[in-house]
Each structure stands twice: as structure tokens, then as C-alpha cells.
Amino acid sequence: MNLLLFSGFLGSGKTTLIRAFAQRLTDEGLTACFIVNEVGEVGIDGRVLGDGGLDVYEITAGCICCEIASSLVTTAEQIVERYHPDLMIIEASGIAAPEGVLKALAHRRGELFQDQLVVSLVDPTRLEMLLAVALPLTEAQIGGADELVITKLDEATPDELAAARKTLRDLAPQTRVSEITSENPDSFLPLLGRLATFGASN
Amino acid sequence: MRLRLAPPQGAFAEPHEVICALLEELGRRTESAGASLIGHLKCYVDAPSGESFHGSLTSLRSGPRCRGERAQGATSLTVDLTALVYGLSADQVEAVTLATLRHMQEQGRFEWELRELNHEHGHDQGDGHAHHHEA
Ligand SMILES: Nc1nc2c(ncn2[C@@H]2O[C@H](COP(=O)(O)OP(=O)(O)OP(=O)(O)O)[C@@H](O)[C@H]2O)c(=O)[nH]1
Ligand SMILES: [Mg+2]
Numbered sequence: 016m017n018l019l020l021f022s023g024f025l026g027s028g029k030t031t032l033i034r035a036f037a038q039r040l041t042d043e044g045l046t047a048c049f050i051v052n053e054v055g056e057v058g059i060d061g062r063v064l065g066d067g068g069l070d071v072y073e074i075t076a077g078c079i080c081c082e083i084a085s086s087l088v089t090t091a092e093q094i095v096e097r098y099h100p101d102l103m104i105i106e107a108s109g110i111a112a113p114e115g116v117l118k119a120l121a122h123r124r125g126e127l128f129q130d131q132l133v134v135s136l137v138d139p140t141r142l143e144m145l146l147a148v149a150l151p152l153t154e155a156q157i158g159g160a161d162e163l164v165i166t167k168l169d170e171a172t173p174d175e176l177a178a179a180r181k182t183l184r185d186l187a188p189q190t191r192v193s194e195i196t197s198e199n200p201d202s203f204l205p206l207l208g209r210l211a212t213f214g215a216s217n
Numbered sequence: 218m219r220l221r222l223a224p225p226q227g228a229f230a231e232p233h234e235v236i237c238a239l240l241e242e243l244g245r246r247t248e249s250a251g252a253s254l255i256g257h258l259k260c261y262v263d264a265p266s267g268e269s270f271h272g273s274l275t276s277l278r279s280g281p282r283c284r285g286e287r288a289q290g291a292t293s294l295t296v297d298l299t300a301l302v303y304g305l306s307a308d309q310v311e312a313v314t315l316a317t318l319r320h321m322q323e324q325g326r327f328e329w330e331l332r333e334l335n336h337e338h339g340h341d342q343g344d345g346h347a348h349h350h351e352a
Binding site for chain 2: 145
């Protein structure tokens with residue numbers, strides 16, 4: 016099993032992308048289990064993904080990168096035991112640093128899962144505000160990614176898009192950046208293709 | 218928080234519209250109350266028919282969005298709502314949410330009832346973390 020971690024600020028488009036990716040996995044005959052972590056006590060994304068027919072484990076009422084890291088390990092163990100999927104997909108809460116999530120699982124790497132990939136999403140329409148309000152978090156999410164994704168192309172102004180590209184280049188010069196919009200599913204294709212290849216590589 | 222919304226009379230012709238209006242009013246009010254950034258206002262909505270959908274607002278400029286089944290003609294809606302907002306305390310977010318609901322009731326959009334109130338769990342302010350508050 017490989018581990019795919021989606022990170023990115025609140026509302027950056029993680030659940031939207033995961034739903035599209037789940038469809039792609041089905042088309043390719045790959046199996047996946049999903050873990051969704053939300054800070055609120057009421058889980059919403061678990062039900063949104065569940066509506067798409069996915070096997071979803073919800074971890075609510077805390078952040079898996081720190082306070083409830085141990086429930087992440089327990090959940091991952093259950094998934095491996097019950098399903099042995101090709102991929103374990105985690106949607107981190109919007110306030111999680113991917114590093115913290117990986118650290119929680121690091122001691123089980125090789126045993127629970129083989130390879131890992133972190134995809135961080137960036138909403139260009141709010142990036143400037145986010146850098147002002149939550150700089151360390153934003154740096155951690157962008158800097159901790161193996162793949163970066165600028166979302167909401169349909170809504171971003173040319174200036175916002177240019178600024179987002181520059182910020183990503185500055186914070187993560189080596190990382191590949193995709194640009195997508197939920198309004199044009201074709202924009203997802205190259206990224207989803209790479210992620211599916213990663214899923215098939217275990 | 219979990220809410221139950223009932224139409225002023227009859228049924229909700231377009232529940233998506235009602236929920237979008239609620240999210241937008243809540244977004245406006247969190248900003249006027251001094252929020253530095255709306256993180257995500259989102260909800261999951263169930264209708265008695267078994268239909269469901271979700272609603273979301275990440276900025277006033279982008280506006281609210283509802284996705285899922287339309288639940289037209291629902292005679293009530295059960296709404297699980299979370300409001301993650303920067304720059305307001307949990308109590309402030311809760312107060313703004315309740316004021317929004319009262320306002321919308323006064324406008325004749327719906328009648329509401331609070332079913333459950335969740336309390337925020339602390340989140341440390343360590344590296345990589347930022348403050349958020351939840352209603
Ligand atoms: N216009 C536009 N809206 C988008 C796009 N992608 C996502 N959204 C909307 O942005 C909002 C947030 O999307 P989600 O997928 O729920 O974001 P998230 O990162 O999972 O949010 P949290 O789990 O709360 O952190 C929803 O209303 C989506 O419909 C996009 O490409 N364009
Ligand atoms: Mg989500």
C-alpha cells in the first residue's frame with residue numbers, strides 16, 4: 016500500500032480533488048481507503064466523500080498532525096488489516112502541517128505502507144491573505160509537498176495567479192506545480208494520471 | 218452545530234438557495250464582526266426525503282456553493298454547520314452564527330431550532346499551526 020496525503024488550507028479544494036481522483040482510481044481498477052480529518056466535531060467531508068460511494072474513515076474533533084496523531088495510526092492499522100487497498104488517501108485538516116501527519120506515521124513506514132506522496136493545494140484567490148494571517152502554516156504546507164496544485168483557476172485574477180506561481184517558486188522551487196479548476200475536469204487529468212501511477216506502483 | 222430549519226410555511230422550494238443565503242449572510246457577518254479571514258463555512262444538509270447536499274463558502278467574493286441533491290419541496294432541513302474563521306474567538310463565531318439565524322428568521326427565510334452545540338477543542342499554537350475557531 017502507498018500513502019497519498021492531501022494537504023492545503025481550509026477550503027483550498029482538497030475534497031473536490033479527492034472526489035475526482037476516486038473516480039479515476041475506480042476507472043483504473045485501483046482500490047483505496049480514505050481518511051478524512053476535520054477539526055470540527057461535526058464531520059462534513061466524510062459524508063461528502065461517502066456520497067461518492069467511497070470507504071471513508073473520519074477522524075474528527077482534533078488535528079491528526081498533533082493532538083490526535085495516535086488515532087491516525089490506529090485507523091491506518093485497521094485499514095491495512097481489513098482492506099489491503101492499493102492506496103491509503105488522507106485528507107488532512109486545513110490547519111495541519113503535512114510534516115506532522117507524516118511524522119505520526121513514520122515509525123510504521125515499510126510495515127503499514129511503502130511509499131508516500133504529499134500533494135498540497137493552494138487557493139490563489141486567498142493566498143495573499145493567508146500569507147498575512149497564517150504564514151508558518153502556509154510555508155509548511157507548500158514546503159512539505161511533493162506535488163503542488165493551484166486550484167480555482169476559473170476564479171483567480173491574472174495577478175493572483177501570477178502571485179501564487181511566484182510564491183510557490185520562492186517557497187518550493189523544485190516542486191512540480193499543476194493548475195486546475197473544478198469547472199474544467201480536463202484540467203485535472205495530467206495530475207490525476209501521475210497520482211494514479213503512484214497508486215499503482217506499490 | 219446542528220440545526221433544524223423549517224420553512225415559514227409549506228415547504229422549501231429550493232433548499233440550495235436557502236442554504237446559500239445562510240452561508241452568505243454568515244460570511245458577511247463574520248467579516249463585519251472582525252474576522253481576518255474566512256477559513257471555510259461549510260455544512261451538510263439532510264432532507265426528510267433522504268436527499269442530501271453540502272454547502273460551502275470560502276470567501277464572499279467567490280460566494281456560496283451548494284452541491285448534491287436538490288431536495289426541492291423539503292418540509293424541513295437538518296443542517297450540520299461548521300464555521301472555521303480566523304480572527305474571532307469561538308464564542309464570537311457562535312454569537313455571530315446565532316445572530317445570523319435570528320436575522321434570517323426575521324426576514325422570513327426560515328424558522329430555526331438549535332439541536333446541538335459543539336464546543337471547540339483546543340489546538341496548540343505551535344509551529345505550522347494557526348488559530349481557528351469553530352461554531
Ligand atoms: N470556483 C471554484 N471553486 C472550487 C474549485 N475547487 C473547489 N471549489 C470550491 O471551493 C470550496 C471548498 O472546496 P473543498 O473541496 O471543500 O475544499 P477543502 O480543501 O476540502 O476544504 P476543507 O476540508 O474544509 O479544508 C467548495 O465550495 C468547492 O466547490 C475550483 O476549481 N473553482
Ligand atoms: Mg475537505
